[in-house]
Amino acid sequence: MKLEPIDMAALLDIHDILMTWNTDESSVLQKLCDKLLASLHAPLIWGGLINQDHKLTVFGAAGNEADRIKGLVLDCSDTLANHPAIKDCIDTLTPASLPGGLIELNSRLFENLSPDVRTLQTDLYPLTLENRCMGVLAVATGNRQNSKHHSLLQLAAQHAGFALGMLRNFVAKEHAQSSLKLAAAVFDHSLEGIFITDTTGSILAANDAASRITGYKPEELIGQNPRIFKSGRHGQDFYQALWHSVHRHKQWEGEIWNKRKNGEIFPEWLSISAILDEHTQLQNYICIFIDISKQKEAEARLNYLAYHDKLTGLPNRDLFHDRLNASILRAKRNQTDIAVLFIDIDHFKYINDTFGHAKGDLLLQKVANKLKSCLRENDTLARMGGDEFTVILEDFAFQTDVEITAGRILKAFSQPVYLDNSELYVSVSIGISFFPEDANNPSMLMKHADTAMYSAKNNGRKCLHFFHSTMENYSIQRIEMERQLRHALDNHEFRLFYQPQFNLETGAIDGAEALIRWQHPQKGLIAPDEFIPMAEDTGMIVPIGEWVLKQAWAECQNWHRAGHALRVGVNLSAHQFNHAQLTDLASMVLSDTIIDASFLELELTESLVMRQAEDTLTALNALKKSGIRLAIDDFGTGYSSLSYLKQFPIDRLKIDRSFVGDLANNPNDAAIVVAIIAMAHCMGLEVIAEGVETEEQLKFLRMHDCNQVQGYLTGKPLPANEFLALLSAKPEPAIGEVHRS
CATH class of the missing domain: 3.30.70.270 (Reverse transcriptase/Diguanylate cyclase domain)
Incomplete structure (x- = not known):
């Protein structure tokens, strides 16, 4: 292949360009195009490389409209199917010519080029390496005849293919070396235990994590068989299934119990993979494992919490x-x-x-x-x-x-x-x-x-x-009673009875305690002891208590309208007292009223008042601020701290009936009653005794300056209309004239 002196000089320059160290394929192609353009004075020269997807990307271009063609991607599959000359160029590694220029390729990619450039005859030279086409060098000659520099271009394309091939091999080698270094770093620094064995199972290499997890030094592991880790927890069938999976599927993954050097049994998550060579022959086994003791402990803890009471x-x-x-x-x-x-x-x-x-x-x-x-x-x-x-x-x-x-x-x-x-x-x-x-x-x-x-x-x-x-009937009855209780409020089945409270100084009625009854459609009047505990268990006590408060206050206003200035006492359960809206409820009940709030007295048990005394004091002060009177019911049956009791805004103590019942015969009960009365008076509190049923009890209480009494001796609980009739009777009954009926 004979070259003109000018072409020989150009080829030498091209050789120098290609042999100069480069790491970028696009830079090599661009320098090649620039040199050829300077030597041949062709209108346009460009070069591109073909990737594995048969797409040709233009990496270098010089001449007219080079910027427009550089970077274009041409699908060779479509091009080859429509142009045999290009197919021959790539398949046979021989130059090809497009007399009509790029327009012959019928590709929209070149539509942005001017018509003059698109129609220039274009000669294609394959960039070859080891009998395969790496890309194409394209030269627009500017005339309809073959270029006189054909030999130069052919040799330049061959030199360029060789240089680019060498560059790719070098880059691939560098990448492989980097990958090996990275793999070694991963192996050495991985938190997962890794060891590699030969085909017989002898350990060839083990990383630091494998040593840390198993307790063996790296040199102690080399040459050993992983059987040294066997814990004895798995039978032979387990290991047979494991190796069957490795041989058949080339891998196994799962949970296994192994043994450390110190004899400790521990759980690990193990992955075994078979490594094959280029001939698909077994070369090595790689085992990767992590200690899952902490995870197991967490699972056990979660399982324990799921099935045990905290x-x-x-x-x-x-x-x-x-x-x-x-x-x-x-x-x-x-x-x-x-x-x-x-x-x-x-x-x-x-x-x-x-x-x-x-x-x-x-x-x-x-x-x-x-x-x-x-x-x-x-x-x-x-x-x-x-x-x-x-x-x-x-x-x-x-x-x-x-x-x-x-x-x-x-x-x-x-x-x-x-x-x-x-x-x-x-x-x-x-x-x-x-x-x-x-x-x-x-x-x-x-x-x-x-x-x-x-x-x-x-x-x-x-x-x-x-x-x-026989108990089944009771259970069914209890369930039915609970169901009926839930509907009793909506069905207006509750009734309030009022037990008069007598003033021992005046002998007149000065108040009454509101007591609830359930007017059952079938069973008649049911006492509170039979349904209040159930109401508390079911939470119904809160709406029932709200109804009692509203009804009792409404009835108290009726007494005042009739000319009887009496107070009414209403019991509060623990559920009501703890209810967040109690103060709001009291304010709502007292709003739009014709009488003073002091005629409403709320009764709380001694134990309830003393529970969490600091919080109780805050709640009691809020109620007291609205003008409501406060009384401690069943006093003496619970535990009281006098240091707290003196701070509470209490108006009255109610002596429990358990002390009044045997007052005349039991000196201890008598002493307790006397002490309660004296203490209350010293603290500026009134005292009322409950459960008064005999003249002897009444006489004792009057003798020791008890302020009020209530009980069957002075008056049994009455429905609202009968209680109002009692108040309206002339003259008003005095103590001793109202007896048990």
Whole structure:
């Protein structure tokens, strides 16, 4: 291939350009195009490279409108299909010519070029390396004849293909070396344990994490077989399945228990992969693992929390039901009996309201410990929620054995429970049902034990009851009564009765206590003792209490309209007092009234007032600010701190009927009553005695300057219309003239 001297000089320059160190393919092509343009004075020269997707990207361009063609991407697949000359150029590595120019390619990519440039004859020279086409060098010759510099361009294209190929090989080698360095860094610094074995399983390499996790030094691991980590927790079938997966699928991943050098068994997440060579032959195994002890501990903790009561640590409702199901299955299989005990703390709500929830929680923990001390290790004790505990008893010979266990529980609660520095006596009620005698499925067994427990509560508490079929009617009746109670307010079935309160100095009625009754459609008049506890349990006490307050105040205004300036006393339960809207309710009731707020007296129990005394003082001051009178009901039956009592804005103390009942015969009761009266007067408080039923009681109270009395001796509770009639009678009845009817 003979070259003209000028072409030879140009080729030497091109050789220097191509052999000069470059790391950028586009820079090489651009320098080549610039040199050829300067030597040949062609209108346009450009060069592009073909990637694996058969797309040719123009990386270098020089001449007319070079900026417009540089960067264009031509899809060779479409071009080859429509132009055989280009296909031959790429496939046979021989030059090709487009006499009509780029317009022959029918590509919209070249539409932005001027017509003069698009129609110039273009000669294409393949950039070759190892018998394959890497790209194309294109020269627009400016005439319709072959370029006289054909040999120069052909050699330049060959030199350029070689140079670009060398550049690619170098870059690939550099990349491979960088990848190896990166892989080595990852291997050395990975937090995951990694070791590589040969095809026989001998460890060839291990990283620091593998040493840290297993406890073996790296040099101790080299040459060893991973069998040294076997914990003994997995059988041979486990390892057979593992290696079957590796051989068949070239990998296995899962949880495995292994052993550290010090003998500690630990869980790890392990991945084993088979590494194949270029001939798909097994070359190595790579094992990657992490210690999942912390995750396992967290899972165990979460599982524990899901099935155990947070406060007492006992099994919760879900775990209890699981164990009860398992116990029943065992009992069916072995033809044995099991017993379910339903245990409820008596008056827990009263304790919680009196001492606060923190002390209530402490009591539940103490109760749980007492119950555990009465049971065997294989017995299941659970907390169902609130103050309810359940027990599963198995492996007993006779039902009397169950009764002995329950009796042991009752006896344990005859001893006091200590809450910080407070000594507290609590009792429990126990209901018992047996499988299969009372029920053959868990839900019915639990239901019957619960029914028996309520039977124990209704028979004095602090005892145990075995379930029998007659109790089912009671349980059904209780559920029905609760349903009816929820509708009683809407159906206007509640009634208020008023028990007169007499002033011992004037002998006249100066107030009345409002007492609720339930006018049941079928059962007639029901006393509050039968439904108030249920109302408190269900939360109905709040709307019922609101109705009582509104109704009593409305009736008090009726008395005033009739010319009787009396006050009315209304009892507040703990639920009402704790209700956030109590102060707003009182303000609403007192709004738009014709009489002074001091004619309304709210009665709170001593225990309720003393619970969380600081918060109570704030609430009482808010009520007192509205003008309402405040009285402590059942005084003497609870615990009082005189330092707090003197701070409370109380107007009156009500001596509990338990001290008045045996006043004439019991010196201790008499001394307590005298002390209460004296203390109250010293504090500027009035005193009223409840439950006065005899002349002797009345005489004693008058003698010791008690201010007021109420009871069946002076007047029984009356409906609103009868009480108003009593007030309107002429002359007004004096003490001693109104007797028990």
